[in-house]
Amino acid sequence: LPPNRRVTSQDVARLAGVSRTTVSLVLNNVSGPQISADTRQRVVQAAQDLGYVPDAAAQALASRRSQIIGIILVRSPQQVASDAFLNHMLAGLIDTVQKRGMRLLIDIVAQEHQEQAYLELVRAKRIDGLILAGPSFDDRALVALEQQSFPTVLIGELPGVGFASVDVDNRAAAHMAAAHLISLGHTRIACITNAQPSYAAAVERLRGYQEALYSAGLDFDPRLVRYGDFDPASGYKAMHSLLSDTPRPSAVFVASDTVALGALAAIREAHLQVPEDISLVGYDDIPFALYTHPPLTTIHLPAADLGRKAGELLFRLIRHETPDAWHVRLNTYLVVRQSCGALPGS
Amino acid sequence: LPPNRRVTSQDVARLAGVSRTTVSLVLNNVSGPQISADTRQRVVQAAQDLGYVPDAAAQALASRRSQIIGIILVRSPQQVASDAFLNHMLAGLIDTVQKRGMRLLIDIVAQEHQEQAYLELVRAKRIDGLILAGPSFDDRALVALEQQSFPTVLIGELPGVGFASVDVDNRAAAHMAAAHLISLGHTRIACITNAQPSYAAAVERLRGYQEALYSAGLDFDPRLVRYGDFDPASGYKAMHSLLSDTPRPSAVFVASDTVALGALAAIREAHLQVPEDISLVGYDDIPFALYTHPPLTTIHLPAADLGRKAGELLFRLIRHETPDAWHVRLNTYLVVRQSCGALPGS
């Protein structure tokens, strides 16, 4: 025998004095057949002695399950760079995946390549389930997945399609943010979105802001809206433009902390004070929001939970269990720090 | 025939009127045997017509290559959360991996579980190559990889072991940062590290700072050193402690932008000004460094390139090519913004 050969289940079987079948049954804890405690022990011992690790490819080929789940992040390089959120979500997801003894395959693709990216993964049976995180999805491509009912979970906005999803209620959260400013007496409240209006989440947040105004009997003035683009630079630009409006807004809801950092810089550059001259509410509660100047009042998003829930939901689907809910909505809440003040004279 | 059966290479062969062997040869562009252009064309066409996608598990089992590379991030959940760097590196790595038609399997593990995490991946032949990113590695476990010369690349500090690695010269970079402060006339310069001294990178950066002092003929005063711990909170605490020293340092090198954000907050809280009262140099050049108040002078690290280079190096190893260099050192440079001022009277 070649000395450095791979240890196979055959070797384990031989050492334990049983068949490969038994080895497989024991090591996979198959529930059907009862294995005597003695046999089980011998097999486990033999496997350990030999340092046996099953070959993943062989296992996948025979069992038709790869024990890998895939996550596809539909994002531009620029977004990846400034997404202080991603880490958290990934950490939550990986945590869940590990607990199930599975692995995570990750891919970042541009909007226009998403289809080929996940179809290959699925068709090659490389993954047992798929998590899609991105702004929007190409319906045409998703149809294929839906037809073969491939286990899939969306993180983000819910399109009309029938996929399971995990998200926060962006509209309600934005409503909460704007309502906070209104409660402080502000009436001229601007909005800088997190992204361009082609992104569903951006539209939802804008709508929440709008609804908060209406609920309070305030007018919605489209001239007070600017579109951010994921990064601080876009927030800087948007705020700069907003500050040249007259009369100046006394408060701004910035639908992304990252974008808000740029907005803060623009305000400082104009020699204005937060919150004395302008109140600001952010969105996301990134770790840095506590350390801006001043600390940013913002909407807290449960990033890690988003990843965790998506993972749990997906595992249910993979095991053909009916999930408690096909569309999970996680809670957000307002974190009051020091970037908002009452409107003078209110 | 069952209507919804998987399309196999057998089907392609049948449609093209050739054998499975030929299909494999054509689709994998095997160089040895010459296939006639006509046959090649027929096979390609048939594969496309049928929407054939090779089964990943079967391919892996037969070819002994999974086409997956693994990255293991050795980090605590806390570090993952505040690591504004990770995204960049991952994006760079994924970019490289995609170009090679491979996939990336990602895992985050705590220091104490690293061994089992990557040994399973390697032993199960789940991955063709491994990238390890973390503060330090358990030599005992790495020995196994080294012995079977499993393609492995380290991102980070270079231990004594013989693995290929990609890193920046932390010491030289820190030297540069401290030298900048010295050039502005500062003599009482403190240092807040990025992490505890158990982390090699933290020690290297501290040493670079120290060497810069010596080079300038300044004394190294250990009482001016504080240890950060990855997050802004640790920077806040460290700076707070530093500010109660007398005489106060006139400048601080903070070996992590993330930690520096906390330090900035502590300085503001003490009603001091940057750079008027205290100069600050950071490290990493995270996207937010440009938007702090004031914009942070810092050391730029090529995060995405780190990922890219690690990927390229790894592919060389996988293909048994001798790499140009086993230890790649990427360049850093000082980005001068507005957090440093000349010492009054110098």
Added chain:
DNA sequence: TTGTAAGCGTTATCAC
């Protein structure tokens, strides 16, 4: 309770 044997869908080694 355990063993036998038939796949799983490729790749790779030879002949032809």
Added chain:
DNA sequence: GTGATAACGCTTACAA
């Protein structure tokens, strides 16, 4: 140039 045929290492009916 192309086609049999044997691995690859495991899971899983089914048989004993």
